[in-house]
Amino acid sequence: MVVAVTNLTYFLAWAYLDPRSNYVGRRPPLSEEQIVNLLEPRNLDDNVPLLERWWTWFSGIVFRWDWGVSPTGQSVNEQVAYRMWISAELMLGATLLLTLIGIGLGVYSASRQYRLGDRVAQGTSIITMNIPIVVAALGLVLLAIAFNNAVGSTIFYVTGASSPGVSGFFPTIVDTAQHIALPTAALVLVGYAQYHFLQRSLLLDNIKSDYVRMARAKGLTKQQAIRKHALRTSLIPVTTQVAFSIPGIFTGAVLTESIFAWKGMGQYFIETISKNDINGVVAVAAFGAVMTAIGAILADIAVVVLDPRVRVS
Amino acid sequence: MTTPVLSVRDLTVSFPSEAGRVDAVRGVSFDVGQGRTLGIVGESGSGKSVTSLAVMGLLDDNARVGGSVMFEGQELLGRTDAQMSKIRGNGISMIFQDPLTSLTPVFSVGDQIVEALTIHDARLSRRAAWDRAVELLRLVGIPRPQERVKSFPHEFSGGMRQRVVIAIAMANNPRLIIADEPTTALDVTIQAQILDLIKTAQRETGAAVMMITHDMGVVANIADDVIVMYAGRPIEQAPVDTLFADTRMPYSIGLLGAIPRVDKSEKRPLVPIKGSPPLLVDLPDACPFAARCPIVTDACLTAEPELVAVGGHADHRAACVRAEEIRAGRLGDDPVYPVPEVPASTLETVPRELRKPTLEVENLTKTFPLLKGSFRKKKVGEVHAVKGVSFDIREGETMAIVGESGSGKTTTLLQIMDFAAQDDGDIRIVGTSVADLQGGRAERELRRDVQIVFQDPVGSLDPRMTVFDVVAEPLRTVGMPAADVGPRVDELMDLVGLDPAHSDRFPAAFSGGQRQRIGIARALATNPKLVVLDEPVSALDVSVQAGVINLLDELKVRLGLSYLFVAHDLSVVRHIADRVAVMYLGSFVEHGDVDAVFDDPQHPYTEALLSAIPVPDPVVERGREHIVLTGDLPSPTDTITGCAFVSRCPLFQTLDENERVACETKVPALSGRTGVHVNACHHR
Ligand SMILES: Nc1ncnc2c1ncn2[C@@H]1O[C@H](COP(=O)(O)OP(=O)(O)OP(=O)(O)O)[C@@H](O)[C@H]1O
Ligand code: SF4
Ligand code: SF4
Ligand SMILES: [Mg+2]
Numbered sequence: 002m003v004v005a006v007t008n009l010t011y012f013l014a015w016a017y018l019d020p021r022s023n024y025v026g027r028r029p030p031l032s033e034e035q036i037v038n039l040l041e042p043r044n045l046d047d048n049v050p051l052l053e054r055w056w057t058w059f060s061g062i063v064f065r066w067d068w069g070v071s072p073t074g075q076s077v078n079e080q081v082a083y084r085m086w087i088s089a090e091l092m093l094g095a096t097l098l099l100t101l102i103g104i105g106l107g108v109y110s111a112s113r114q115y116r117l118g119d120r121v122a123q124g125t126s127i128i129t130m131n132i133p134i135v136v137a138a139l140g141l142v143l144l145a146i147a148f149n150n151a152v153g154s155t156i157f158y159v160t161g162a163s164s165p166g167v168s169g170f171f172p173t174i175v176d177t178a179q180h181i182a183l184p185t186a187a188l189v190l191v192g193y194a195q196y197h198f199l200q201r202s203l204l205l206d207n208i209k210s211d212y213v214r215m216a217r218a219k220g221l222t223k224q225q226a227i228r229k230h231a232l233r234t235s236l237i238p239v240t241t242q243v244a245f246s247i248p249g250i251f252t253g254a255v256l257t258e259s260i261f262a263w264k265g266m267g268q269y270f271i272e273t274i275s276k277n278d279i280n281g282v283v284a285v286a287a288f289g290a291v292m293t294a295i296g297a298i299l300a301d302i303a304v305v306v307l308d309p310r311v312r313v314s
Numbered sequence: 315m316t317t318p319v320l321s322v323r324d325l326t327v328s329f330p331s332e333a334g335r336v337d338a339v340r341g342v343s344f345d346v347g348q349g350r351t352l353g354i355v356g357e358s359g360s361g362k363s364v365t366s367l368a369v370m371g372l373l374d375d376n377a378r379v380g381g382s383v384m385f386e387g388q389e390l391l392g393r394t395d396a397q398m399s400k401i402r403g404n405g406i407s408m409i410f411q412d413p414l415t416s417l418t419p420v421f422s423v424g425d426q427i428v429e430a431l432t433i434h435d436a437r438l439s440r441r442a443a444w445d446r447a448v449e450l451l452r453l454v455g456i457p458r459p460q461e462r463v464k465s466f467p468h469e470f471s472g473g474m475r476q477r478v479v480i481a482i483a484m485a486n487n488p489r490l491i492i493a494d495e496p497t498t499a500l501d502v503t504i505q506a507q508i509l510d511l512i513k514t515a516q517r518e519t520g521a522a523v524m525m526i527t528h529d530m531g532v533v534a535n536i537a538d539d540v541i542v543m544y545a546g547r548p549i550e551q552a553p554v555d556t557l558f559a560d561t562r563m564p565y566s567i568g569l570l571g572a573i574p575r576v577d578k579s580e581k582r583p584l585v586p587i588k589g590s591p592p593l594l595v596d597l598p599d600a601c602p603f604a605a606r607c608p609i610v611t612d613a614c615l616t617a618e619p620e621l622v623a624v625g626g627h628a629d630h631r632a633a634c635v636r637a638e639e640i641r642a643g644r645l646g647d648d649p650v651y652p653v654p655e656v657p658a659s660t661l662e663t664v665p666r667e668l669r670k671p672t673l674e675v676e677n678l679t680k681t682f683p684l685l686k687g688s689f690r691k692k693k694v695g696e697v698h699a700v701k702g703v704s705f706d707i708r709e710g711e712t713m714a715i716v717g718e719s720g721s722g723k724t725t726t727l728l729q730i731m732d733f734a735a736q737d738d739g740d741i742r743i744v745g746t747s748v749a750d751l752q753g754g755r756a757e758r759e760l761r762r763d764v765q766i767v768f769q770d771p772v773g774s775l776d777p778r779m780t781v782f783d784v785v786a787e788p789l790r791t792v793g794m795p796a797a798d799v800g801p802r803v804d805e806l807m808d809l810v811g812l813d814p815a816h817s818d819r820f821p822a823a824f825s826g827g828q829r830q831r832i833g834i835a836r837a838l839a840t841n842p843k844l845v846v847l848d849e850p851v852s853a854l855d856v857s858v859q860a861g862v863i864n865l866l867d868e869l870k871v872r873l874g875l876s877y878l879f880v881a882h883d884l885s886v887v888r889h890i891a892d893r894v895a896v897m898y899l900g901s902f903v904e905h906g907d908v909d910a911v912f913d914d915p916q917h918p919y920t921e922a923l924l925s926a927i928p929v930p931d932p933v934v935e936r937g938r939e940h941i942v943l944t945g946d947l948p949s950p951t952d953t954i955t956g957c958a959f960v961s962r963c964p965l966f967q968t969l970d971e972n973e974r975v976a977c978e979t980k981v982p983a984l985s986g987r988t989g990v991h992v993n994a995c996h997h998r
Contacts, residue, residue, distance in 0.1 A: 211415040217372055218410075219430040219482060220403030223395050229429075230418045237420075308420050310466050 003290040010286035011055060011279070018277045020045040020072045043070050045279060058280065068287075069280030071273070077280045080269060085288060087162045088265035091181060092247075092254050092292060095188035099250075100243050102189060103196020107239075108232065110197065111204035112224075122197070130194035134253050138187040138260040145183055157183055160262040184257045192250060200239050207231035237308050244300035247293045317387060318345035319489050319522040320369065320406075324381035327364050327373065334595040338364040340546040341381070343621075344539075346490065346522040353537030353554070354526045355569070357855040359591055361546040362526045366492045369524075370408055371398040386489065404434045407483040409512075411495040413476035417467040423478045424463035427451070430485045450481040453518070454511055455944075471947070473504035477511065484515045491515065492524045497532065501718040501882060503943045506926035509536055510942055528856065530573055531885075531928030534558065534935040539629075542566045545592055545602035548621055552630040554932045560642050562624050562632040564607045567643040567650050572860035574889035576927045577934065579909045584889065585651040586861035590825045601634070608651055609636060654864060657871050662710070667989075669708035670744075672763075672844045672876040673730070677739030678703040680725050699725040701900040704739070707844065707893070710870065712877040714887040714908070716923070717897035718947055723880045726897075727846050730878070731766055733757065744843050762792055765837035767830070769849035774833060775821040781807075781832055782817040788839040806835040811865060827858035831865065838869070846878045851886060863890055884927055888912050896920045899947065899958040905984060906991030916986070917993040918965040957982050957996065965997060973997060 020043075024036045031039075040046040044057045061067040068077040106126070110119040129137075145157040158164070158180045167176045207213060208231050216226040255267035262268075266288050273281030305311050327339040339361040346352045354362050367373045369383050371390060383390040385405060390398065402408075410416045417426060427447035432438055438446075444463070451459035454477040467475055476496065483491055493512060497505035509532065516523050525536055533540055533554065540557045542550040542565065550563040561567045571585035589606040601607070601614040613635045621633040639645055679702055684695040700722045707713045715723050730741055733748040741748045744763050751757050765788070768774040775784055785803045794802065804814035810831040821829055830850060837845050850866070851859040863886065869875060881887050887894055888908060895905040896919065904917040915921045922941040929935050943962045948954070956978040960966055966977050976982075976996040986992040 211410060211412060212418040214372060215408075215410060215416045215479070215482075216418065216429075217399070218370060218402055218408040219426075220399050220401075220433045221429075222399045225399075230421075234418065234420055309422070310420060310468065 003287065003294055006290040007283060007287040008055075008059070011058065011283045012051070014279045014282045015047075015051060015054075018274070018279055018282065019047070020277045020279060021047060023072050023277055040072070043072065043074060045072055058283075068284045071278040071281050072276060077278075077284045080281065081266070081284050081288065084265050084269050087263055088254060088258070088267060088288070089292070090177070091184055091188070091258070091263070091265060092250055094181060095185045095192070095254070096243065096247065096250055096296065098185060099189040099193040100196055100239075103193040104200045104236070104239060106193070106197040107200025108204060110201045111208065112227065114205060119201075123201075126194035126197045129190050132191055134187060134191050134256050135260065137190050138184070138257050141183050141187050141190075142260070155179075159183060162263045162265065184254075184261045184263065187257050187260075188250060188253050192246075192253065195246070196239060196242070199242060200235065203235035203238060204231055207235045233307060237304055240300050240303045240307065244293070244297040247296040248289065251289050251292060316347065318347045319386060320346045320524070321384040322365075322369065322382070323384075325365060325368055325383065326378075326380040327361070327368050328378050329374070330376055331595070333593070336594045337597065338546055338594055339368065340594075340597075342541075342543070342546075342548055344541055344548070344551065346524060346539075348489070348522055349516065349520050350538045351516070351523040351525055351536055353533040353540045354524065354543060355528060355530065355533055355540065356543035357528065357569075357591060357857065359594075360543040361594075362543055363494055365543075366408070366494050366524060366526055369492065370402060370406060371395070372402075372408075400434075403430055403482075403488075404486045405488055406490040406492065407486070407488040409476070409479050409483050409491065409493040409496045412499050413472050413479055414499070416479050417475055419467055422464050422466055423451070423470070424448075427463075427478070427482055427485060430482045434486050446485070447481075450485060451478070453484070453514075454478070454481045455507070456481075473500055473507065476500060476504075476508055480508070480511055480515060484519060487519045488521050489519075490522045490524065491519075492526070494526045495528070496525075498527070498529070502884070502926045503718060503922060505532075506928075506940050506942050507944075509928070510940070512536070529928070530570060530856075530930035531935070534930050534932040535928035542569065545597065546594055547602070547633065548631075549603070549633045550631070551621065552627075556627070556630050558930070558932050560625065560630070562630070562637040562640050563634045564609060564636075564640070564650050565603045566632075567640070568606075568857055570643070570930060571649075571651055572856045573930055574860075574863070574885040575929065576885040576888050576912065576924065577929050579888070579913065583654050583656040583864050583867065584860035585649075585653060586859075586864060587651075587857035588861070590827070590858070609645055611636065656864060656867050666708055666711070669710065671706045671708050671742075672711075672744055673707040673878065674740070674742040675706065675730065676704050676736075676741075678726060678729055678736060678741065679739065680722075680729050680734070698900050700729065702739075703895075703897075703900075703902055705893075705895055705902070705905065707876045707878060709843075709876060710874050711893060712870065712879055712891045713893045713895070714879040714881060714891035715895050715897055716881060716884055716887050719882065720947055721897045722900040723897055724848060727766070727848055727878065727880055731764065731846060733760065758792065762840040763843045764846060765840065765842040765844075766846040766848065767833045767837045767850050770853055775829060777821055780818050780820055781812075781824070784821065784832060785817070785835045785839055788836060792840055802839070806839055809838065809869070810835045811861075825858070826854050827862055830854060830862050834862075834865065834869070838873070841873075842875070844876045844878060846880075848880050849882070850879075852881065852883060859886070866890060884912075884924065896923065899954070901958065902984060902994065903959065904991075904993040906987075910991040914991075916991070916998045917959075917995045918963050918998070919959050920993070922964065954981075956980055957994075959995075965995070969997065 020040060021036060024031050024039065037046055037048065044054055058069055061069060068081065070076055106122050110122045113119045142159045145159055149155050149157060156179065162180050164176050167173055208227055213226050213231050216230045217223060221229065255270050258265045258267035259271055266285055269281065270285040273285065323343045325339055325342040329336045329338060342365055344352060356362050368379050371393065373379065379391055385401065417423065424444060424447050427450055428443040431443045431446055448459045448463050451463055456462050456474060456477055470478065497508050500508060512523065513536065527533060537554045540552060540554050541548045544565050550557065550566045561570060568585065568587040572587060574584060587606050592602050599618050601619050604610045604614045619633045619635050621631045624630055624632045624637045640650060643650060678700055680700040682697045682699055684697055703726060705713060715726060717723050733741065733751060735749050743760055746760055751760065782803055785806055786799050789799050789802060803817060807814040807817055812828060812831055821832065824832065851862050854862060867890065870877060879891060891908045894908045894911050895902045896917065898919050904911055904920045911920065912924065915924050922943050925939065925941045929938065941964055948961055960977050966974065980996065982994040982996050984992040984994045
């Protein structure tokens with residue numbers, strides 16, 4: 002899967018991006034020969050047949066784990082190597098949090114269907130779900146700055162992924178937390194609502210099911226029956242859903258990273274596209290695919306934990 | 315007298331709804347003593363389930379409950395969920411209707427039994443609980459309980475899951491077991507097993523049982539006392555023998571008159587109760603049955619009759635102002651319900667052999683490939699859904715196919731409806747072989763001759779089409795001129811007993827029985843020769859069912875139709891059919907004239923099937939011997955070398971070694987009096 006997606010992106014990128022245009026119209030103008038001389042060694046010359054370019058690129062990855070270079074000659078590997086962790090941290094953290102919050106709220110809402118708590122929670126979710134991520138992020142930035150001013154020290158950092166010169170285990174964790182809090186919050190804010198609604202409706206269906214009534218007839222209280230019998234069954238479809246929503250979170254991360262000036266994959270994506278950096282774009286796509294795959298595997302594991310029937314067969 | 319286990323007084327339950335307050339239960343009182351069984355019968359919506367849920371304290375939060383429910387001298391109403399949970403599953407346990415959905419899919423059956431045990435006894439060790447779970451499974455007749463205890467519900471058949479539910483209900487030796495239609499979703503042979511099992515559970519635990527059902531046969535089989543409910547109230551209450559022998563209230567009389575009997579061959583028309591039950595919103599102070607009662611008088615409309623003792627017996631009570639005039643279902647010399655006339659057929663005087671065949675089926679076979687794998691389906695075997703079935707239907711004749719679920723009845727029908735060409739056999743409809751059909755035109759012509767009526771009167775009608783459009787659809791497909799369609803639809807509506815003026819309404823505005831009539835009108839639109847009916851009455855209440863059956867009888871005579879009828883209710887089959895075939899795992903095991911088969915069943919399976927049906931007469935029922943089959947239907951994927959019935963056959967058990975060889979190695983063929991009565995058993 003990941004391989005197929007990556008290769009497909011390679012061809013798509015060539016169809017839409019043109020590294021040559023980076024050099025055309027430069028001042029002083031470069032001759033055709035000069036441009037070719039610049040592009041050719043970077044495997045970005047469109048005079049070379051596409052299949053040959055592809056093979057050079059692909060074999061580079063397969064045999065040397067070399068993802069190529071940008072039109073200016075920077076190694077994609079180097080760029081991705083440190084950006085990857087920054088983004089992965091953000092995305093996995095956000096995914097985990099928004100799933101947990103969504104499910105938690107869903108359970109809360111379902112257990113007080115149509116009562117005040119449920120209505121308030123649902124109303125809030127409808128609003129947050131419709132906030133564009135950019136607005137959410139900027140709003141959070143304003144709030145954080147106001148908060149920092151109020152306490153008189155920088156609790157939340159609004160830019161960057163880490164402060165320079167922090168070392169040691171605990172200081173690093175604290176520093177990371179201070180940086181990651183806002184972008185994560187932005188992603189969670191706009192993303193949790195879908196799980197809230199999904200979990201709520203699934204759980205409500207399950208609460209009305211015959212087997213929950215049966216569990217109560219056995220002597221479980223309503224709350225016990227819901228916790229033990231309804232919740233577990235309703236979690237299974239929700240978990241599967243998580244795997245499918247990772248691409249969406251990735252898109253959200255692209256925007257948040259740019260806003261919070263994180264040098265992560267998302268920001269790299271925008272950068273590479275604007276610079277016609279084919280190899281870079283493809284590497285970002287590959288990263289997205291890997292994240293989706295990891296999400297799917299995690300979801301599968303969760304389903305196996307939750308649903309013993311899968312283990313049997 | 316000892317205090318009863320459960321004593322309910324003036325129980326009322328109401329729900330808020332958009333149309334106003336729904337009074338689902340309006341004053342129910344009864345006692346159930348230790349070791350006794352109380353049967354509660356009534357039509358759908360009469361408040362049976364709500365009564366039982368009120369006792370269990372399992373009603374929705376929006377229900378308003380009044381009156382008193384005393385369990386072993388303690389009041390249950392008004393207790394909190396936590397207090398009730400101490401009694402539920404311990405003192406009182408419950409068996410629900412649908413075994414397929416009552417068990418939690420993600421827990422093993424063992425886990426679910428253990429949970430029922432440990433929740434009431436925290437000191438019970440896990441080991442001891444598991445041992446007891448295995449013990450309980452053995453008690454309810456699950457084979458190899460040691461292994462099966464780890465299985466998940468989806469690995470069990472419906473009958474086995476209901477056993478597990480019963481095991482859970484028995485787990486803590488309850489003093490009261492409430493069973494809400496525990497066998498309605500099951501086949502008759504399984505029903506017989508489950509009823510036996512409930513009796514066993516009652517013997518083991520000495521519990522009182524509240525048995526809720528709509529089946530008078532089940533009541534006659536199991537109950538000591540009976541309550542008949544109508545519109546949320548008991549309208550007759552008596553010991554079972556009295557109720558059946560000396561029925562006093564017109565509604566109970568109607569219920570009994572509406573059911574066909576499997577043990578009697580006389581073909582008198584059934585007596586339907588006209589109309590449908592009232593809505594439970596703002597009921598007037600009058601007899602709720604007045605609109606449907608054939609002997610209604612002015613006195614009935616002045617006040618709702620109280621449930622009072624009749625005939626000088628304190629334990630026989632009825633809610634009818636004329637109860638004292640009625641003796642055993644008769645008012646003076648006349649029956650309470652006038653017996654409807656059903657015209658006799660002129661065809662019936664012509665011997666069967668001389669009548670033209672409308673459908674001939676020869677060696678019908680259908681196999682489904684068995685696929686495995688989620689991505690690339692691989693064929694890993696075949697399911698033989700129908701194996702070499704042959705029969706014919708003559709003009710004006712009804713042929714019924716009976717059998718348990720999964721035996722291949724519906725597949726047989728669908729093959730015929732699809733005009734499926736057979737490799738090594740044939741389907742001929744009014745003389746035309748489906749193998750000769752060339753082109754869509756010939757097929758459309760033939761389609762006019764065969765029409766189908768489905769089981770589910772709700773699901774088979776498109777809710778967005780008016781009844782007119784529903785009935786007109788087949789007419790338009792065969793290209794009838796628009797000017798003729800209108801009168802024909804009116805004619806058809808009239809034919810099936812509906813008011814043609816109502817044809818501009820949507821199906822939702824009609825009751826179940828009326829919708830089934832619409833389905834029949836649609837099927838008759840093209841003047842077919844053969845109507846195929848797939849469980850046409852099984853979704854209907856008995857009183858409504860009787861009307862539809864009478865209609866089918868009448869139409870057959872008036873229009874000279876032939877029916878191919880599939881049903882699992884053998885009483886209905888006996889009533890309506892001329893010929894019957896018993897199907898088991900895709901093949902006919904017995905086939906012949908309906909009276910021959912029902913009065914003298916020869917195949918051990920037919921015998922068991924017929925004996926399993928409870929007869930709505932407690933005296934007869936007590937004297938009847940039920941052959942209880944062990945085990946479930948084998949999976950159709952199993953390869954079978956000899957007789958398909960060998961795994962459950964009671965006769966096989968009594969045979970000696972030599973005789974058994976034939977059963978295990980040779981597939982028995984149908985033999986006997988050809989064309990009259992044949993069976994597929996080596997030893998009959
Ligand atoms: N939760 C509820 N809210 C509103 N009305 C309800 C509710 N539960 C039941 N009712 C109504 O109460 C009435 C009695 O229903 P009940 O389920 O007891 O009938 P029943 O005799 O068990 O019928 P069946 O044979 O179909 O099981 C019906 O009119 C039903 O619509
Ligand atoms: S009270 Fe009247 S209407 Fe009601 S059942 Fe008796 S006779 Fe019929
Ligand atoms: S052939 Fe044997 S196993 Fe089959 S029904 Fe007859 S006796 Fe039973
Ligand atoms: Mg019910």
